[in-house]
Amino acid sequence: MADNVRTGEVMTGRVWRFDHDISTDLLSPGAYAIDPVEVRKLHVLESINPSFAGEVESGDVLVAGRNFGCGSSRETAAENLKVLGVACVVAESFARIFMRNAVAVGLPVLVCAGVHEAFSEGEGAEIDLSSGLVRNTDTGSELTGDSLPQEMREILTAGGILAVLRESTGQHLSL
Amino acid sequence: MGMTMAERILAEAAGKDQVQAGEFVVAEIDLALLHDIFAAGVFDTLLDVGVADVFDPEKAVVVVDHLVPAPSAEAAAVHQKIRDHVARLGINSFYDAGDGICHQLLPERGHIRPGSLVVGTDSHTTSYGALGAGGTGIGTSDMVYALATGKLWFRVPETLRFEFTGDLMASVSWKDVILHLAGRFGADAAQYRSMEFGGPAAANADMSSRLTVANMAVEMGAKFGMFAADDVTDSYLREHGGVGSDPFGPDADASYAEVHEIHLSDLSPQVALPHEIDRVSPIEEVVGLTVNQCFLGSCTNGRIEDLEAAAEIVAGKQIAPGIRLLVAPASRRVLQEATRSGALESLIQAGATVMAPGCGPCFGGHGGLLGPGERCIGTHNRNFPGRMGSAQAEIYLASPATVAASALAGCIADPREAESTNG
Ligand code: SF4
Numbered sequence: 001m002a003d004n005v006r007t008g009e010v011m012t013g014r015v016w017r018f019d020h021d022i023s024t025d026l027l028s029p030g031a032y033a034i035d036p037v038e039v040r041k042l043h044v045l046e047s048i049n050p051s052f053a054g055e056v057e058s059g060d061v062l063v064a065g066r067n068f069g070c071g072s073s074r075e076t077a078a079e080n081l082k083v084l085g086v087a088c089v090v091a092e093s094f095a096r097i098f099m100r101n102a103v104a105v106g107l108p109v110l111v112c113a114g115v116h117e118a119f120s121e122g123e124g125a126e127i128d129l130s131s132g133l134v135r136n137t138d139t140g141s142e143l144t145g146d147s148l149p150q151e152m153r154e155i156l157t158a159g160g161i162l163a164v165l166r167e168s169t170g171q172h173l174s175l
Numbered sequence: 176m177g178m179t180m181a182e183r184i185l186a187e188a189a190g191k192d193q194v195q196a197g198e199f200v201v202a203e204i205d206l207a208l209l210h211d212i213f214a215a216g217v218f219d220t221l222l223d224v225g226v227a228d229v230f231d232p233e234k235a236v237v238v239v240d241h242l243v244p245a246p247s248a249e250a251a252a253v254h255q256k257i258r259d260h261v262a263r264l265g266i267n268s269f270y271d272a273g274d275g276i277c278h279q280l281l282p283e284r285g286h287i288r289p290g291s292l293v294v295g296t297d298s299h300t301t302s303y304g305a306l307g308a309g310g311t312g313i314g315t316s317d318m319v320y321a322l323a324t325g326k327l328w329f330r331v332p333e334t335l336r337f338e339f340t341g342d343l344m345a346s347v348s349w350k351d352v353i354l355h356l357a358g359r360f361g362a363d364a365a366q367y368r369s370m371e372f373g374g375p376a377a378a379n380a381d382m383s384s385r386l387t388v389a390n391m392a393v394e395m396g397a398k399f400g401m402f403a404a405d406d407v408t409d410s411y412l413r414e415h416g417g418v419g420s421d422p423f424g425p426d427a428d429a430s431y432a433e434v435h436e437i438h439l440s441d442l443s444p445q446v447a448l449p450h451e452i453d454r455v456s457p458i459e460e461v462v463g464l465t466v467n468q469c470f471l472g473s474c475t476n477g478r479i480e481d482l483e484a485a486a487e488i489v490a491g492k493q494i495a496p497g498i499r500l501l502v503a504p505a506s507r508r509v510l511q512e513a514t515r516s517g518a519l520e521s522l523i524q525a526g527a528t529v530m531a532p533g534c535g536p537c538f539g540g541h542g543g544l545l546g547p548g549e550r551c552i553g554t555h556n557r558n559f560p561g562r563m564g565s566a567q568a569e570i571y572l573a574s575p576a577t578v579a580a581s582a583l584a585g586c587i588a589d590p591r592e593a594e595s596t597n598g
Contacts, residue, residue, distance in 0.1 A: 021362060021451055023559040030539035030562070033212055034242075034253055047566035067363040067396065071559060072538070073298040074212070075314030096367050096398055097298055101314035151199050151328060161316045165323055166224050 009129040009153070011087045011108070012137065013061035016052060017121045018045070020065035024098065027069065027077035037076070037083050044080045058085030061125045065091065065116040069098020078102040088127050090115050090134055090145065103152045106160035110134065112145030129153060177426030179334040180401045181369035184309035188292040196333040196432070204234065204321050206286060208295030210277050211239040213315050215253050217296065218260035220319045229264050230325035236268040236277075236286055237261050243272035243533040246541035275506025275532045278302040278390060278474035282382070283506055285416015289404030289423040294321055299474055299556065301393045304370075305385035306412070307404030307423045312393065332398045333432035334425075335365055338374035341440035346590040348484070349384035350476055350554065350574035353391040354445035356437070358455025366396035368432060371425060376439050377402055382411040383480040390475045391556050394452045444590055446552070447572040450560045458577060458589045466571070468499045468545060469582040470553030470563075471522075472530070473537040476575050477505030479512045481554060485579035486518035488593050489525035495585025500527040501543045503535030525582070539563045545570075552581050 026048060032040050044053045062068075062081065068091035069077055078101040081089065088108040092115060102109040110127060112134050119125065124137035132147035148156070158164045178186060178193065186194040188202035207229075209217055214237050221229070229235050237257065245251035254272065261269045270280050278299050281287050289307035293300060296318050303310030313321065321327045337356070343349075370392045372385075380388075385402045392400020402408075403424030413419045443457040471477070471485050482504060494500050502522055504510040510532050513519040523529060536543030537555045544564030545551055551563060551570050558570035573581070576590035583593060 025539070025557075025559045025561050033538075033540065034249065047561055067366065070362060070396070071298065071557065073296055073300075073312035073314055075316060078314070093363055093366055095363075096396055097312050097314065097393075100317060104314050104316035104320075149199065149330075161320050162220065162224055165226075165320050 010127070011059070011061070012124060012126045013059045013087045014057070015061050015063050015119045015121060015123050015125050016056060017119055018062060018064040021067045021070055022064055024069060024071035024074050024077040028074050028080050033074065033076070037079065040076055041080050041083050044084060053084065056084050056086065059087045060085065061087055061127065062089040063091070063115055063119045063125065064089065066093045068094050070095040073097045075101040075105060078107050079105050082107040090125070090127060092116050103155050104161040106156055106163070108156055110145045110148065112143050114143050115145070118143055129156070176430065177428035179369065179425045179429040179431065180307070180371055180403070181309060181332050181334055181399050182429070183425070184290060184292055185329055185331050187290065194331045196331050198331045200329055200331060201326050202292055202329050204294055204325055204327060205288070205291035206293040207235045207318065207321055208277055208281060208293065208297065208300060209235065209237050209318065210241055210297055211254060211257060212241050213296040213318070215256040215260065217315050217318050217322065218264070220315070221322060224319065224323070226323040229266070229322040232265040232267065235266050235322065236281060237266055238270045238274070238277035238280055239272045240270070240276045241534045241538065242540055243531055245272065273507060273531055273533070275509070276474045276477065276534055278386070279477065279505035279509065282306060282386065283415050283508060285412065285418065289408060289420045294318070294327065298393045299390050301397060301400045302386055302390040302474060304389035304392065304399050304401035305382060306408050307401060309399050309401070311398050330367070332367060332369040334369045334371055336371045336373065336431045336434045338434065338436045339372065339376035339439055340374055340436065341376060341438045343439050343442065344591070346576045347442055347444055348574045348576065349380055349387050351442060351445040352439060353388045354447050354455050354572065355442060357391070357394055357447065357453045358445065360395060362394060362451060362453040363396045365392065368397060369399040369401065370395065370397045372400070372402050378405060381480070382407055383478045386478070387475055394556060444574060444577045446577065446587065447558055449558050449569040449571065452558060452572070458587070461571070461587045462589055463586050465550065465586045466498065466552050466581055467549045468501065468543070468551040469578050470501045470536060470543065470551060470555065471575055471578050472501070472503030472505065472535050473553070473555035474505060475556045476554035477503055477509065479509050479516070481575040482509065482513045482522065483516060483518045485575040486521040488576060488579040488590060489583060490521040492525055492583055494526040494582040498582055498585050500525070500582040501530055501535065502527045503530040504532045507532050536563050552578055552587060554578050
């Protein structure tokens with residue numbers, strides 16, 4: 001696929017807004033760590049927003065403050081959001097492992113300074129991963145985030161790192 | 176141009192003479208760690224994507240440590256599955272329930288080599304930086320990819336360098352130092368970056384202290400948290416695994432994003448307050464706050480040095496009525512050493528409950544969880560809401576000495592005073 005017609009790089013959705021330091025313990029509570037995803041997804045962020053997991057709709061966008069996804073390496077934190085249908089997480093900054101995991105499971109993420117103040121709960125967001133442009137479709141305000149590096153966008157476009165691996169399984173079987 | 180420790184490790188792993196911060200590399204993995212929360216899922220997925228073997232069974236270590244002894248039939252079934260996979264894949268480095276916590280076992284059993292690149296399905300894989308290794312946490316899909324191919328992509332991180340000078344006062348430890356750094360610089364100060372810990376005070380720190388600091392580097396967001404490998408590393412490795420090591424450190428002309436000098440002589444014991452790791456106070460500001468539970472353990476502070484520091488404070492005394500003091504040694508060897516040295520006896524006599532070597536209540540999985548409104552002071556590394564049970568409970572983090580002094584007092588207490596009353 002040519003670079004400029006990559007699908008899924010521009011998205012629009014309704015915003016759920018969260019504060020700073022949203023941890024993996026909130027995104028994927030330890031008590032359900034080894035439960036199947038159908039159970040895990042019901043408890044996402046329940047201790048700070050009990051209605052989120054039940055009401056979030058496919059295509060919705062998360063806007064958050066600094067250090068989103070801090071804490072453990074549990075990939076379920078990113079996977080739970082992906083399974084709930086979250087289209088993209090835009091935050092002031094991400095915890096490194098969360099960001100890595102989001103890319104690995106095919107959940108788009110974007111670092112964007114000022115985004116936490118630029119949105120209120122329920123407003124519309126338009127996000128372009130390749131340019132980093134973030135627009136509030138209710139207020140019309142625009143911000144420019146850090147466009148994702150090519151290497152990460154390629155994994156996202158493939159649908160995650162396992163999809164990349166599947167594509168090349170034949171080759172890797174000979175290793 | 177000179178390279179930092181992170182750059183040296185990633186250059187070597189990527190087969191390049193030189194790399195620079197910001198660059199993306201595909202690096203070869205020297206060691207991959209999996210523990211019981213994720214191992215079964217990773218191995219199942221590996222089969223599912225059509226990969227029958229791991230790239231090198233000698234480069235994988237599997238540890239059952241989080242849910243031990245199995246608190247439920249489901250957990251036991253997961254452990255059974257892990258044992259089957261490990262046997263099928265021919266992975267010899269397998270530590271079963273009761274052997275200890277992964278981040279204790281890998282250094283203790285000689286798996287970590289200075290200068291190597293280690294990935295683990297656990298954020299505290301940064302611990303191995305204590306031995307001059309590049310250890311970092313990854314998720315399960317990345318681990319599947321790494322086990323299948325032996326490789327993984329990395330962005331070469333910028334490095335923050337910390338130069339430590341001065342001597343810590345009695346009853347103040349390197350746990351207090353890393354809590355102080357988190358409080359002073361913030362929970363995301365090292366986001367996407369690496370940390371290097373150096374200077375004369377770091378060179379004098381023992382391996383147990385270095386492990387505590389490197390372990391918690393991830394609480395500041397770091398990809399790696401590293402000490403140079405030196406004489407301390409060499410003698411630790413000779414004792415644990417039998418093979419010593421050459422020095423490994425940054426180039427003298429390496430370039431850093433930031434360099435900070437930290438003077439240790441007047442540092443007080445530090446406490447991280449709920450619910451953020453960077454809400455840190457000197458102990459003077461929180462003494463007297465009542466607690467329900469005290470926890471001594473975890474990969475941060477469950478080593479023999481930690482148990483002995485706590486035992487020294489509680490020896491011959493009783494913990495306050497109504498207080499629960501839980502002790503989870505970081506490994507079976509630690510438990511044995513603490514038995515031999517008498518530290519365990521002192522703790523038990525004082526009223527402690529000793530748990531199986533393993534993670535214990537550290538991550539809220541089982542055993543020693545908190546009810547709503549309860550307060551715990553522990554030696555572990557995270558105080559997020561819900562980390563140890565109820566999201567309405569409060570977790571304070573401190574050193575083993577502070578936790579022991581608090582268990583005696585029934586409230587947060589300054590270990591420097593507990594020591595003096597001990598004569
Ligand atoms: S002791 Fe705690 S932090 Fe360490 S590996 Fe276990 S759960 Fe994680």
